[in-house]
Amino acid sequence: MATNHDEYIHSLFGTEEPLLQDVTESIKGNGMPAISVKPEVGRLLSILVKMTRPRHVMEIGALGGYSGIILAGALDKEGSLTSLELEQSYATVAQSNLKRAGLEDKVKYVIGPALQNMESLYNAGQRYDFFFIDADKVNYPAYLDMAIKLASRGAIIAADNTLQGDKVFDETVSDENVEAMRAFNEKMANDERLESIILPLCDGLTIGRVKEEE
Ligand SMILES: C[S@@+](CC[C@H](N)C(=O)[O-])C[C@H]1O[C@@H](n2cnc3c(N)ncnc32)[C@H](O)[C@@H]1O
Structure with missing residues (x-):
């Protein structure tokens, strides 16, 4: 019997399709950290993509x-995913998992530090309708600034782990990840170009929409 809302939600929505279980096994088998999104967050991402029908999605x-499988799998026929990853070896595993899912034609991997690559994509004139931020926490505020620059009108920006195990509102904690996440959430809350909210799902998912110009 569940004793809190996390356990209750997990008991109902924490199941995964076998393909995603295989992805988790391949991540462990390749000695990579087991830090993929929780199935509950995956469900929400899938619903958000299906609701908003973005043409170009960026995953950080x-x-x-x-x-990546969840985002790419939720896209319309014309939709594409650009996935930014620091480690070539991780992107190789991701690419082979997307292939296993029959989604290899939907995704392009861009390897290296995400901030630099976002800048290059911006300079190349690329724009995106949906962002999923889930990389190094210390750069979340900078990723947000770049995502706003790269955003088409009405774009959605979603970011995982934004409660940092509830440390974001514990005044006794001040490590660099927590400080960065406070700055990120404050910008999501206060930037006039955005309308946003934090959903306390798993470790927190902050979701914003880039307002369309009047
Ligand atoms: C939490 S994991 C991503 C999990 C993935 N979104 C999922 O749920 O399947 C964070 C990833 O960000 C990558 N990363 C860390 N720093 C980065 C950077 N500066 N630029 C790009 N990727 C980075 C890590 O190598 C790691 O693969």
């Missing part, structure tokens, strides 16, 4: 392709 932090 690919790991082994777990969230």
